Amino acid sequence: METFDAIVLGAGGAGLMCAAVAGQRGRRVVVLDHAPEPGRKILISGGGRCNFTNRDAAADRYLSANPHFAKSALGRYTAADFVALVERHGIAWHEKTLGQLFCDGSARQIVAMLLDEAAAGGVTIRLGEPLGEVGHADGVFTVRHGARTLAAPALVIATGGPSIPKLGATGIAYDLARRFGLKVVEPRPALVPLTLPGEEALFRALSGVATPVVARAGKAAFAEAALFTHRGLSGPAILQVSSYWRHGEAIGIDFRPDAAPGWLVAAKRARPRATLAGALALPARLAEALAERIGVGELGAASDRALAAAEARLADWRFHPDGTEGFAKAEVTVGGIATGGLSSKTMAARHLPGLYAIGEAVDVTGWLGGYNFQWAWASGWAAAQAL
Template sequence: MEDYDAIVLGAGGAGLMAAAVAGQRGRRVVVLDHADAPGKKILISGGGRCNFTNLHATADRYLSANPHFAKSALGRYTAQDFLALVERHGITWHEKTLGQLFCDGSARQIVELLLGECEAGGVAVRLGASLGAIEHADARFTVAHGGRTHRAPALVVATGGPSIPKLGATGVAYDIARRFGLKVVEPRPALVPLTLPGSEALFRALSGVATAVEARVGKTRFAESALFTHRGLSGPAILQVSSYWRRGEDVAIDFRPNAAPGWLVEAKRARPRATLAGALGLPARLAEVLAERLGLGELGAASDRALAEAERRLADWRFHPDGSEGFAKAEVTVGGISTVELSSKTMEARKVPGLYAIGEAVDVTGWLGGYNFQWAWASGYAAGQAV
């Protein structure tokens, strides 16, 4: 039996952050993970350069059954706080778009930063063995791992969600939560490509075509690029709305989000011999498909009323996804351990003193663009300060 002040389950961003903060407060901490290397999700993020935070990471950029839950942690550990840590480690960075910050070099630098912070706190990191039995008695948690039994008054669940199972992701966090009587909001894939049915095969045939759009689900809208794939729709705008999409709902696309009202009639006046496909200002293959669907050729041959109707449809083109590409392709998970069960200040379970849940394991899911890493850092910091 090995005794610690805190056991952290999961060597991802949130777990390593929590362990480092606690260790540097003088706590004796061990991190346990079944993976053979730490931070695997970090390493593949941002095309290998890790979109490590977002300058606009406020609670309104996160999905949760309680939209206010993330405010406390995000307010006490901000994007600027993590950026200061990045700079202290000599990591150079750049802002790409929309407040997204990336390493100039490799995502591995962020993993090394976290391991360096853990080392500074004397944290033990143990990898490459499955978690065994988890027990709780006499205000102590015991966890079997790799032939050893670890015991501590604090247990931090940072095992993430089931997205990207090829990296070893599982739903073990939910199993642990239920084992201790905590509610779980049904998890579903988020930031994930959507699939189209055979009736929309003409658009699937546009595989590889991308264009700037505004995508909408209900009242939620994102103006970024969309990408047609051999299975359906992807690209940043689609990934963003996928987190809000529910089976049976339409996804509406505005193919000309910045166009002024009446732009097609104006185009007809200026160039009556131009074709609709040529006037759209979109990638040629996409423009041809849209013009074919609208049944319009030369602008001069169309009535103003027909052009106004074409404008309306182009601004509100409805796709009917029949599903998503699932957890295998989802960047994150919507849902997870219910925030009703947790303190927003410490991330501790109200019903089970000493049990904490952080990161993607919790029902807090950020937008695309570094928001989920900032939640990992902020929730990890909150738990690390509390254990």
């Protein structure tokens, strides 16, 4: 049996970060994963350029049953800290909209950086073997990995959530958590396209059309692009609100978020022969579909009251999704290991010394745009300080 100071389950962003920092603090760490290569989600993120953090990362950009839980880790290891690490490794980066930071080159640079940091800490990484039995007795955790059995006084659950199963994602984090007495908040797909029922097939026929909107679900609202697909709705605005949407609820779309109140009546006064579709300043197919549903043709032929009603509907067009495209298309998972059983400072289980949970496995889910990677780095760093 091989012995270490800590066993990290999962060679994703959080697991590699935790292992590297703990290793550089003098701990003997091993990382285990069933996947054949490390950082698989990192490699596909940001169109292969890895949206590795967001300048605006703060706890209010995250969903959790405890909205305060993420404050400590995010405050102690910030986006600026990770940018400094990226720059120390000579990785060129750029900022896109809304504080999103990307590699100029390839996401592989981020994985290589994490592996270099792990190597600097003497971390052992074992890949491509199934995780077997995980046990705990007399203050020692044991893990079967392939033909080996490994032991350590500390075990870090960093196996992520079940989103994107084609990359090997599973719900093993939740099984382990329950086994060791931690509760789990029901996981569901997040940052995921929404599907529309048959009665809204008119909009599914607009597949490929995109336009800037404000999308709302509950009290959450996001001003980004929406994209119509052959199954329903996608695009950044829709992915954002999908994390807040619940089955049976409607989402609202403002198709003209920059329009001033009374703009349709004003358009009628200026150009009475113009059609509603022509006045919408939206992609032609979308404008025609919306005008058809509203039932207004020439503006001059419509009463001011009818145009005011049309304006109100366009500002809060209700869609009633019948589901999502599921974990297969979800970028992340809402829910996970309940934060009530964890220390927000160290990510350690309160009732079982030596057990930690970090990253997407935990019930902390960020907005689209680098927030989930920053949680991976920050929670991994926080756990590493306590190992």
